[in-house]
Amino acid sequence: MTHYIIITLVTLVTLFVLGIFGFTLWTHFVTTVVVRQHEAVLLFRHGKLIKQLDAGRHRVFGSGYDVERFDTRWTDMALQGQEFLTADKASVKVSGFVRYRIADAAAYQASSDQPVSSLYLSVQLALREVIGGQDLEAVLDRKTILSKALVELAQPAAEKLGIELDTVAVKDLVLTGELKRVFTDALTVKQQSLITLEKARAEAAAMRTLANGARVLETHPALLQLKFLQALETADGGIAQPLALGAAGQWLDFIKK
Secondary structure (H helix, E strand, O other): OHHHHHHHHHHHHHHHHHHHHHHHHHHHHEEEEEEOOOEEEEEEEOOEEEEEEOOEEEEEEOOOEEEEEEEOOOEEEEEEEEEEEOOOOOEEEEEEEEEEEEOOHHHHHHHOOOHHHHHHHHHHHHHHHHHHOOOHHHHHHOHHHOHHHHHHHHHHHHHHOOEEEEEEEEEEEEEOHHHHHHHHHHHHHHHHHHHHHHHHHHHHHHHHHHHHHHHHHHHOHHHHHHHHHHHHHHOOOOOOOHHHHOOHHHHHHHHHO
16 A cells, blocks of 8 residues: 555656656747737847748747847837028028838848937938928928928938838928028018008009999989988988078979989
8 A cells, every 4th residue: 555655656746747847848949929910020049030920829949039029000209309501501490200110120120229210310311401402481381291302312211221101290490590580570571561462452442442433423413312312311310401401492403403
């Protein structure tokens, strides 16, 4: 009986040790990787890139494997205000934002130790080229349509970084120093000129209306008499105001003419 118990205990201990050993081998030589839909995952072995894993669950057998994950969703990056010179040497402070995503995880990982900083620099250079190639008035007028030109200039550098650009937009254009005051004064003068022009147009329209009315009354005198009688009817006291309007006989003679 004692011998049987000893054999059972030895068997249990052996199975336990084998289980631990098997579990250790499994965790050491089998790597399980779950890739989410919005991720790009690179598989490395001993520091060497093996492949990119698609979305789903993966088991990799062997040792020395590790993975690096990248989020491929669209990301917005703010461009802090920076001064640029236009073609006519005017200084303007520009701020904006960049919308981008990782399109090639392998290129993104291998191109630079700080690919986002490299992208930021590329966009700044594109801004410098676009704004420096136009005068101030053109830059201010085309603020909302600069994005296409900026994307076209920055995209080649972004592709080398494994990045896809969606938008490079200008948010604010701020004039600096004395130029800001001069431009504000110019806008004020322009608005005052527009107001004066509108007043002149309104006065000209009123004069044309009066002139047209005068020609009609000159051609049809009876209309003047009718208009005069209408004015009498709407006056306080009506036509029965001999002191203010004269005798009724005089108005009857006027109407008969």
